[in-house]
Amino acid sequence: MTRVGIIGGTGYTGGELARLLCTHPDVEIAAMTSRQNVGARVQDVHTYLRGYVDLEFTEKISDTKDLDFVFVATPHGVAMKEVPALMDQGIKAIDLSGDYRLKDVDVYQEWYGHEHTDLENLEKAEYGLPEFFRDKLKGADLVANPGCYATSIILACGPLLKAGVVDEEIIVDAKSGTSGAGMVPAVRTHHSTCGETIIPYSVGKHRHTPEIEMAVDRFAGSHTQVTFIPQLIPIVRGILSSCYFNLKKDLTQEEVDGIYEKQYGGETFVHHVQDPSIRAVVASNHAQTASKVIGKKVVSFGVLDNLVKGASGQAVQCMNLMLGLDEKTGLNVPGLGV
Amino acid sequence: MTRVGIIGGTGYTGGELARLLCTHPDVEIAAMTSRQNVGARVQDVHTYLRGYVDLEFTEKISDTKDLDFVFVATPHGVAMKEVPALMDQGIKAIDLSGDYRLKDVDVYQEWYGHEHTDLENLEKAEYGLPEFFRDKLKGADLVANPGCYATSIILACGPLLKAGVVDEEIIVDAKSGTSGAGMVPAVRTHHSTCGETIIPYSVGKHRHTPEIEMAVDRFAGSHTQVTFIPQLIPIVRGILSSCYFNLKKDLTQEEVDGIYEKQYGGETFVHHVQDPSIRAVVASNHAQTASKVIGKKVVSFGVLDNLVKGASGQAVQCMNLMLGLDEKTGLNVPGLGV
Amino acid sequence: MTRVGIIGGTGYTGGELARLLCTHPDVEIAAMTSRQNVGARVQDVHTYLRGYVDLEFTEKISDTKDLDFVFVATPHGVAMKEVPALMDQGIKAIDLSGDYRLKDVDVYQEWYGHEHTDLENLEKAEYGLPEFFRDKLKGADLVANPGCYATSIILACGPLLKAGVVDEEIIVDAKSGTSGAGMVPAVRTHHSTCGETIIPYSVGKHRHTPEIEMAVDRFAGSHTQVTFIPQLIPIVRGILSSCYFNLKKDLTQEEVDGIYEKQYGGETFVHHVQDPSIRAVVASNHAQTASKVIGKKVVSFGVLDNLVKGASGQAVQCMNLMLGLDEKTGLNVPGLGV
């Protein structure tokens, strides 16, 4: 059994990691840290884990010995303070924050507004999107787990950009459920504010923009410019990202679908479908893409559960690859449907 | 034109007062105070008031001269610090907080946890439920506006208690939209917490309990005991309170409906209906009651928009009475329906 | 008093017309027709109209004599059977369906799938968007009320297209509440289907596409191509349409805002704002636009309540113009805000 720890166990992604890992056959949750809940039983804070996680929150991950693997589920800026010690001790780790996603440290500092203090590990961190970078993840020591928006968008855009059939200029109109904003109450996620409306925010300046550009630039021929408009919709879990492209030349609907089928036909967790549906994937690690050709344009949708394939589920998928396990272990269940 | 001021103009009830008063034909909004928005234009904070309220928030109500009427829309404990000065200057006032609702100061101190510092005005404050205490409100100087839950419950319970046909023991299972909790973000009203569930809270110890008991005791023969369970449902506006009674003797459905018709048949804003509906009254000062006889029990529903008939609309209705205006002025529009 | 009738009084737009007209000072609702509710009291079907509309539904509009004005709130294909008789009798009318919106009858037949049988009146119908075509509406006999999506999109796109500063190629990613789909239960609007998700539908083939193109072509220099993706979000009322443009030349944020201010600065019901909000306009005839320059692109948002400015409120606004009344009569209230 691999002994895993979770730094930042109180938040939504920390709790979701515990929810997924507690039934994983090859893993034992050995530690969960929390600043505000030190000493409390995990199942008293996350009551849904009653009967599944028998632990108390600790203050520091170093309070627990003999860990083999650690998930860092803290805000950005905190993760880079935790990772060096883990690497030094030979503990494999996945960071779910933005700290290790952007290879260009200047871009990081521009978008996150503070210095990066762990350039050494930044360099060796792999970007944890198995459907595109699986080989790099097998056996890796440090993985930067993609953002929830970024995952949905890269899945929707990747095949067309790789195929070189669209202009390197994408408009992304993305819609997210409120759990993507985390557990801390705020005006924008106050129910009376967001419960009967849709709220555009960070228009043209969301931090996932450079992450998406960096990722797609790895397989597109040249630099792709992403115009990214995130919006909050009144659902708890789920993202639908609508990505708009200009076709370089005429393509039929079948040809476009064929590009996606070629990319995802062999995948367990990503499916190219006719009618994309958040409900089909919610509560699971599955994601969907769908595409419609409209004249010389294409709209491609990327759909997932922001807490699973958009965060903790994808992290478990990466962990499986890093540990040499079957990628699907502990994740192989369908979405809820209803 | 009556010059009115609103103390506490940033919150939901303050904003709703402005929404209703800005089209009231006999009133001019002359002042709105705010602690956090002093100097800001009202329509920049409450963007829906653009074109309707041309004011800046001031710090203190005394910054504005020649006011005729003031609404106090602050948290409890604050109102009793504002009201004495208003009364001293001969300015009529309505308090929308709980400070002047409970005649028994010991009960106030028990449920609100602090001392009452304005016993003089507490004594003269009238309880602002026009459908039951209209005569007392005509020309009154100070009115305590009922709570939103309390209004829905008293409307549903009053007729049967007045008629003396039910036991003095009521179970109230009440459901409220999230705007009833106010504008300050909190865990319970965080969308991811409350968006796909129903949350019982303050079970058996909500502050509206003594308010309801006090009000109904005024027209019931003896003391009525209220078991009150409030619950948060994922809608923005609206309350449905389900009140359970034991009949003292057998009554038919027609007899029970007759009791309500007798009470409300002549009312503009309260209707006894077959199928109660929040949507039928939302965004309006209308309320509904409905009753079903089930063997020796009766369930009566009280339905309203918590921000209108449950707060600011009822306050305007009271103001009309206090000023000698037609009670319906500025309020006479139907609910949204859809 | 103008005596008005509503053909199709059971549906959402018919009920909403009654809600608005029942407090209109210059109008008397003299007739409402319904196929399924003939003989029923209006206030028993639309319970929110209790105390405001004292009528029974009739079968045919001709059952009522001496009407001055008729709103046709039926499905498309039905309206064109009703309008000729109204015109023959000299009764002014507004059609809220799609029957009189598309001037090109071939385009109508292509998108609606059946023949147009009233070419004579089609020719004389004016398009009822006062903010762009006010002069044509004053005194007009027949007005085609714009679709809800179309209104939001034309308001957001019109100023930039008129100014000639963007390419004639727009991507519109629109989000609508469920009331836009009408009152007939269907799979897509079944709560369990749509309550916790967002559903793209009619991608690239929604009937508002030619309507939008026709309208904007009237003030843009050349033909504008609209790629229109409508989506259903789990709210009852409200539309937010996000419109993406390529700038022909660099413009600052201030220059773009200035174009909108110039267009809407004098309008009562359309405001150019920084943060667009459905809640700010819901339940009112107000609409908002907002724009963000992102590099060489602009995203402009159009926001409204689909049943008011997107349907029945706009129809009342048009009626006021057709009758020579102040355009704001009966509509001059702010949105709910919360």
Add this chain to the structure above:
Amino acid sequence: MTRVGIIGGTGYTGGELARLLCTHPDVEIAAMTSRQNVGARVQDVHTYLRGYVDLEFTEKISDTKDLDFVFVATPHGVAMKEVPALMDQGIKAIDLSGDYRLKDVDVYQEWYGHEHTDLENLEKAEYGLPEFFRDKLKGADLVANPGCYATSIILACGPLLKAGVVDEEIIVDAKSGTSGAGMVPAVRTHHSTCGETIIPYSVGKHRHTPEIEMAVDRFAGSHTQVTFIPQLIPIVRGILSSCYFNLKKDLTQEEVDGIYEKQYGGETFVHHVQDPSIRAVVASNHAQTASKVIGKKVVSFGVLDNLVKGASGQAVQCMNLMLGLDEKTGLNVPGLGV
């Protein structure tokens, strides 16, 4: 591997059965029938099952040979036409409709409005609530799966009634998500109707009333009268039932909690908690109870996911018992939490 079939595979409970059974280690889904989707691939209808169920819908369960176990997920009245043939062939079965729940055939006919045509199997059917009737379910041939409301209410009421500490008279104010109403679109579950409100329905005459009474009468000393008010709330999955009792004698909070702990302390799927939460159990077979003593009354809450512990999950739990498997097999995952 046990070969199982599902009669009525298109509906919500049929789809949910497939969702749960497709990862059950001891079971193979060998057949799913559907009236409207004969010949269609299951995963094209229930897109969330892609990769998990590789079957086509058949018309009749008899089209598939060698079944060991059948779930009947049809409307009431249909099930009793299917079960006799299954019993004759020695195929164990669980009926998820109401056909085999009420032992008294006169009560059935009164509440369901038609005759019961399978009295023989009605007699031998066991009521499938493992936490109360586990011993009867082990090895049973036919099980009537409880209704979703009934399960939540019996779990909340059972311990106090068994302990004999409350009057045999219960008020139940229950709230359900819309998926409990099934997949067929209807006015009450149309999003615009139910999306921003709470709707009481079948007040005092819902068919679960006799089912609840029958079940609790089995362990309470005498007949218990249930006043049952169901209400629809705008969530997709989940029930919270609030049950009100009169205590026969004074009991402390600790004593009441102790009664529940004694009943459920050893259970995997039912937990007695302080703060009941639909989100803690949603998407899982877990249920919660919680109790508050308020003077001489007690309110007890029962919480579950209506499609899992309220329907298909409980059916799988029963199947495990009927087949001699560990009761938890295929169900042992926590709720979503968020």
